[in-house]
Amino acid sequence: MEVATQILPLDTAQLQQRLEQAQAHLAPLEQRHEQLRRRVAWQRSAFKWGGLALLSAHFGIFFRLTFWELSWDVMEPVAFLVSSFSGIIMYAWFMRTSSEFSWSDAEQRMVSRWEERAFRKANFDSQQYAKLRREVQRYSEMLEAQQQLQQEREQQQPPLDGGDGPEEERPLDTKQAS
Secondary structure: OHHHHHHOOOOHHHHHHHHHHHHHHHHHHHHHHHHHHHHHHHHHHHHHHHHHHHHHHHHHHHHHHHHHHOOHHHHHHHHHHHHHHHHHHHHHHHHHHOOOOOHHHHHHHHHHHHHHHHHHHOOOOHHHHHHHHHHHHHHHHHHHHHHHHHHHHHHHOOOOOOOOOOOOOOOOOHHHHO
16 A cells, blocks of 8 residues: 555545546547547448449349350359459458458458557557547546545544544443452
8 A cells, every 4th residue: 555655646626637637638639539430430331332232233243144145154164253252352451460360350450540540640649549538548547546545544544533443342340349
């Protein structure tokens, strides 16, 4: 407990004031950050729906070419080449990222790039934002520790008036009773 007393500032009001100042500086950045993240979430959703539309169009075109326009004998090599091309794309992914291809990893990489681009375009200072978030977190933790320390001190202090505590029972002296 002595170490905590040396590390934590003694003035809880001053700590509360610093926390409120940091939160006031963080609030507009937090709002702007949320706006940018919503825009990126919209891009992510559009990308997913666009991928579904593209795959559906791909299926529809192959289906029509196979059963109405051409025959399976003509479309089989085309389907093989398209499948091989997707394998080549996945291998190129592996060569670039040194990790196995998965849709969630690919999506996460694209979303992080979109976020970086959106932050850069909006002149959003990500480093300042991260610094303020850490500062608010640190002040919150320090304030919580200060309050816990104060509660522990209050619990350890004996009552000042001495009348509120439980009375001690005195053993009866057997000589006086007889």
